[in-house]
Amino acid sequence: MADFFIPGQKAREVLKRDIQMNTVRQGYIFEGSDGIGKKTVAREFAQMIFCSGDNKPCGKCHGCSMFNAGSHPDFFVLDQSPVKIDSVRDMNAELFVKPLIAERKVFIVDHADEMNNESQNAFLKSFEEPPYYAVIILITSSLSKLLPTILSRGTKVSFNPFSQREIEKFVSDKYSLTGARASFVARYSAGIVGRAVEICEDEDILEKRDGIIKAISKLSHEKVSILELSRAMGATGREAPTDADFYFDVFSSFFRDVAAIKAGGNIINTDYKDVIESFAANIRGSSARGVVEIVSQTKSDMSANIKAKMKYDLWIINMLIKCWEEIYGTGNRS
Ligand SMILES: [Zn+2]
CATH class of the missing domain: 1.20.272.10 (Zinc Finger, Delta Prime; domain 3)
Known part of the structure; x- marks a missing residue:
């Protein structure tokens, strides 16, 4: 599979550069449609941050092994829909505990737009002034539901849909689907790989x-x-x-x-x-x-x-x- 068929390829390049240049920010906002690959890329980015190998993520170092085993103690994912305020408070507390084994501590907040105003306000201070070791990634399909103060504090990373031709090539390479069938999947998925995969795999x-x-x-x-x-x-x-x-x-x-x-x-x-x-x-x-x-x-x-x-x-x-x-x-x- 050619590189550019991987979801969020452009976003990946941006993030990889942050790793290589050692300019990883403290607050990111990943935005794009559901199923477009935001969470996959966020997890991969977290692994790169923890990786001590040369070609990140190497998959072999201690950080990568812990991460792949799902037991990295400095990695947190808040995945609730809607996000509960108690969980936001727990995360706030966790944020100020120093990392255990890595230099940084990574937090992913999925469905960030499903935090109500109370939750966003409870989270605001953490996002505005995180401790030096923290990296926080907010994931959202709707920027307009985030408070302007949150928006202004994060580096936005956009995930764009693929073109119809790209999806057609993807389903033809991966699922041997061609012709009008492939064209239907491409149009139906509206450029979102996750939707195309869903149809092809069922x-x-x-x-x-x-x-x-x-x-x-x-x-x-x-x-x-x-x-x-x-x-x-x-x-x-x-x-x-x-x-x-x-x-x-x-x-x-x-x-x-x-x-x-x-x-x-x-x-x-x-x-x-x-x-x-x-x-x-x-x-x-x-x-x-x-x-x-x-x-x-x-x-x-x-x-x-x-x-x-x-x-x-x-x-x-x-x-x-x-x-x-x-x-x-x-x-x-x-
Ligand atoms: Zn590694």
Whole structure:
């Protein structure tokens, strides 16, 4: 695998330079989409800081061995969603205890944007004036949720999505996926390697997508035609399947594509271009956009409703009825 397919390659170069020039900062803010590799790179950076070998991380020295065994006493990860204030206070206390075996002590705070204002304020002093040996890495997918005072004290390291061509090459090299299939994965993943890997490593998921698209193509003026689609979307029991988000995305992307075809835009499901085109011929663009809106609304209503996961089948059926009415509805909407 060529170097530049490694997640966060540009960020890695920046950090490597900090190590080589001995200019490691005390506060970093890693920002970028979920699944883009921020945490992986943060851990690797921590290991480089602890490594005493020449080619860091060497994987052989004492620091590396301890790190790889998950038992380095000067390495801390706060990984909570949302971040609890008690954990922030514990970390504050830990921060002022000198390192045990290394010269530095490294703290990673994942989901930093999920610290509420109280937690961020409790953490602020540590981040503003850390002890000389501390390196703190905040990880966030949303800079706007961090207090300006926190933002101004950290060195920002951005993780950018890959281009479609890069993801296509990646899935072709690593998973032997080519052609329209690879192109779909690239578009669907929106340049985020983690999402591409997720699809490629789940053997069933592409098949399930095929099932959903097939069921959509069989939708008709008969309302009962939504039943096959509901089964394809995993609504066979009360409990939501683990892949539910993906099903919503596939369903929604199909209708987004229909609207795009109507408007002469680019589609995501390139491997199903024919199916999308023939579906588009029989539905209004406004209906397709309406369906996308219904799906997005259902998804957000479901995530706001704690019990929704236990009534998944009902949610899906209700959503599909609304979508069906949007497409074939009795009214004369245009
Ligand atoms: Zn080492």
